[in-house]
Amino acid sequence: MVIASESSNGYRCKPASYLSRDGERDRVVDWSVCDAIILTDTVTGAATKEWTEVKACWSPEWLYVTFLCQDRHVVSDYTQRDEPLYEQDVVEVFIDEEGDGKRYMEFQISPHNVIFDARVENSGANSVAKLDLEWNCDGLRTTVERESDDLLRYVICFPASAFKDGLKQGARWKLNFYRIDEDAEGNREYQAWRPTGAVNYHVPSSFGTFELIS
Secondary structure (H helix, E strand, O other), X not given: OOOOOOEOOEEEEEEOOEEEOOOHHHOEEOHHHOOEEXXXXXXXXXXXXXXXXXXXXXXXXXXXXXXXXXXXXXXXXXXXXXXXXXXXXXXXXXXXXXXXXXXXXXXXXXXXXXXEXXXXXXXXXXXXXXXXXXXXXXXXXXXXXXXXXXXXXXXXXXXXXXXXXXXXXXOEEEEEEEEEEEOOOOOEEEEEOOOOOOOOOOOHHHOEEEEEOO
């Protein structure tokens, strides 16, 4: 697995291409043309035991993100929105539109397609000062499908309305992608696009730059 067309400073998110356009809800994204990120250990930056590939693309209506995860042992018991999915297997996206590390959106998806979404206020000391679980991202769409015995694909579609300025060329945010994975022996692996140096994802200074390009 190779990181494709991703600079040391950030990810340049290309416009979406579609395999089909049978209505707004039935569009199928062509992930083959999207650049890839490979997550690494969030503490050390080393390669992980089970790999995770992340790709993203956008249109004026949607930001699309997919996680393709090697996952030979799934741990996922939660069934209700905003339960503590982070205690088991999960993929996560943190989006800081302002880029100042003070407020950001947190999204988590479980292997059974359960959603956790919240607005976060960071204390400035890499910890959560306030977590708004009453907020739901209206229009958020998610799917999780097993592509093979050991591969799960997550697709997250963020509506333009989730962002203060919508989705347009030149938008630049601070963002991080994460995954938590537990093996059959109960060992947990913490993965990240931008390693945080600790088993803590609420480290805004480690977020990468994410830019929508033409």
